Amino acid sequence: MSFSDLKNFLRPDQMSQSPQDLEIYGKDWTKHILTRSIGVVFPTSTEQVRDLVLWARENKTALVPSGGRTGMSGAAVATKSELIVSFEKMNKILEFNSIDLTVQCQAGVITEQLQNFAKEKGYYYPVDFAARGSSHVGGNIATNAGGIKVLRYGLTRNWVAGIKVVTGQGQILNLNNSLVKNATGYDLRQLFIGSEGTLGFITEATFTVTHSPKDLTVFLLGVENLDNVLNIFQAFRREIPLTAYEMFTDKALACVLKQGHLKNPLSAACPFYVLIEFEHESETTMDQAMGLFELCLEKNWVVDGSVSQTAQQAKDFWRLREDISESTAPHQPYKNDISVRVSDVTAFLTELNQLLTTEYPDFEVIWFGHIGDGNLHINILKPPSLSSTEFLNKCHKVDQHLFEMIARFKGSISAEHGVGLTKKPYLEYTRSAEEIQIMREIKKVFDPDGIINPGKIFDPA
Numbered sequence: 162m163s164f165s166d167l168k169n170f171l172r173p174d175q176m177s178q179s180p181q182d183l184e185i186y187g188k189d190w191t192k193h194i195l196t197r198s199i200g201v202v203f204p205t206s207t208e209q210v211r212d213l214v215l216w217a218r219e220n221k222t223a224l225v226p227s228g229g230r231t232g233m234s235g236a237a238v239a240t241k242s243e244l245i246v247s248f249e250k251m252n253k254i255l256e257f258n259s260i261d262l263t264v265q266c267q268a269g270v271i272t273e274q275l276q277n278f279a280k281e282k283g284y285y286y287p288v289d290f291a292a293r294g295s296s297h298v299g300g301n302i303a304t305n306a307g308g309i310k311v312l313r314y315g316l317t318r319n320w321v322a323g324i325k326v327v328t329g330q331g332q333i334l335n336l337n338n339s340l341v342k343n344a345t346g347y348d349l350r351q352l353f354i355g356s357e358g359t360l361g362f363i364t365e366a367t368f369t370v371t372h373s374p375k376d377l378t379v380f381l382l383g384v385e386n387l388d389n390v391l392n393i394f395q396a397f398r399r400e401i402p403l404t405a406y407e408m409f410t411d412k413a414l415a416c417v418l419k420q421g422h423l424k425n426p427l428s429a430a431c432p433f434y435v436l437i438e439f440e441h442e443s444e445t446t447m448d449q450a451m452g453l454f455e456l457c458l459e460k461n462w463v464v465d466g467s468v469s470q471t472a473q474q475a476k477d478f479w480r481l482r483e484d485i486s487e488s489t490a491p492h493q494p495y496k497n498d499i500s501v502r503v504s505d506v507t508a509f510l511t512e513l514n515q516l517l518t519t520e521y522p523d524f525e526v527i528w529f530g531h532i533g534d535g536n537l538h539i540n541i542l543k544p545p546s547l548s549s550t551e552f553l554n555k556c557h558k559v560d561q562h563l564f565e566m567i568a569r570f571k572g573s574i575s576a577e578h579g580v581g582l583t584k585k586p587y588l589e590y591t592r593s594a595e596e597i598q599i600m601r602e603i604k605k606v607f608d609p610d611g612i613i614n615p616g617k618i619f620d621p622a
């Protein structure tokens with residue numbers, strides 16, 4: 162059997178082997194991984210996905226689930242002549258339930274499409290991040306995407322009421338049926354959330370939506386040192402339920418400003434910037450926030466600051482943080498996305514700062530993060546003088562130190578980007594050998610032939 166046999170159950174416009182398509186659909190945002198695939202297919206229904214899995218089992222062909230390809234760990238990259246299964250044509254919103262407050266979607270619905278649909282219905286879907294315009298809801302579930310509102314609303318996991326999946330055995334399972342309460346044994350839905358497409362395909366999902374936040378205000382503050390980044394966080398969080406608390410460095414800001422679309426609203430140059438967002442829960446919230454801002458000035462925790470006066474200004478402040486990934490992308494950054502407990506953030510960041518200065522003296526390191534939930538993104542920009550291989554080798558050497566430090570803090574080597582291919586060699590720094598073995602055994606139950614996204618997260622034993 163060959164690729165062309167798929168014509169038995171797919172239309173010609175649902176199959177491609179063009180070099181251009183293989184290049185586009187074979188990779189995610191990790192541009193340095195070499196891709197190799199036998200073709201890409203575009204199913205339009207759960208039943209077609211099931212037929213593909215049954216075909217793949219019979220033909221011993223591995224399959225790679227592909228969403229919006231905004232992943233940053235190589236989990237959607239085909240490297241071993243797999244067949245890529247793209248959810249691009251399964252992009253319909255199926256139903257809104259105004260009593261359950263749920264939206265049922267096909268897996269290829271774009272995250273922003275779900276956000277906009279919820280808004281049209283007068284509600285809010287709170288999982289949000291810079292790739293919202295390209296990532297798929299299926300990909301969000303497979304990576305348990307977090308983003309900028311985790312502090313208040315949690316991760317994708319918190320919003321998934323039910324999913325329909327096709328396992329690696331070819332079974333179609335409806336998991337949880339959108340029940341709020343369901344105490345009937347293992348919640349298999351949760352296993353698929355964050356599984357990076359290794360157990361099977363998510364073909365549909367039902368998401369909970371919530372009430373829209375009342376007017377949001379954003380503070381942008383310039384800060385002298387890391388201790389104060391944390392002091393400000395604690396002072397604000399104690400009194401106001403924050404929707405976001407983000408931090409970025411002067412170097413990260415410089416990359417964004419270099420693009421020429423935005424201006425720095427602060428006049429004083431500072432090594433660190435924090436962005437604080439909160440909702441006007443009551444008439445006194447703004448007075449409380451201004452009081453806290455003054456306290457921070459009095460204590461010299463803040464060097465300079467600005468408060469958004471309009472929704473547009475709030476958006477522009479956010480872009481200073483959200484455009485970092487895009488503005489650094491041309492420098493082929495080597496990325497680490499790590500986390501520690503919030504209570505360990507100060508100690509961890511201080512050690513990390515030392516490590517980065519001593520180990521990367523010649524590299525430009527851009528760091529920023531969702532400090533409010535202990536998550537930091539570290540991006541090392543590739544110097545033009547180094548080849549990709551030389552650059553990667555140097556980065557991997559420092560990874561060893563970094564991950565040892567994370568293990569000491571009992572943190573995670575991947576906070577929200579997943580393990581995929583790039584973090585696979587380091588999984589043991591966060592997960593014990595016993596845990597990894599149990600994960601392998603769980604995979605075998607769902608995917609006995611090892612054909613669903615093989616070699617991602619861990620290798621077979």
Ligand SMILES: Cc1cc2nc3c(=O)[nH]c(=O)nc-3n(C[C@H](O)[C@H](O)[C@H](O)COP(=O)(O)OP(=O)(O)OC[C@H]3O[C@@H](n4cnc5c(N)ncnc54)[C@H](O)[C@@H]3O)c2cc1C
Nearest residue numbers: 228229230231232236290297299300301303307357358363
């Ligand atoms: C600029 C930028 C900013 C980002 N910011 C954040 C952030 O703040 N927080 C965050 O968590 N992530 C962030 N990301 C990472 C990325 O956007 C998320 O991981 C996102 O959820 C990936 O969705 P996707 O559809 O692009 O998935 P893909 O990259 O296509 O795939 C990711 C994984 O999901 C699997 N998969 C995809 N669809 C399915 C399916 N239907 N069934 C089973 N498995 C499937 C793939 O096999 C792969 O393992 C960012 C990315 C970019 C480019």
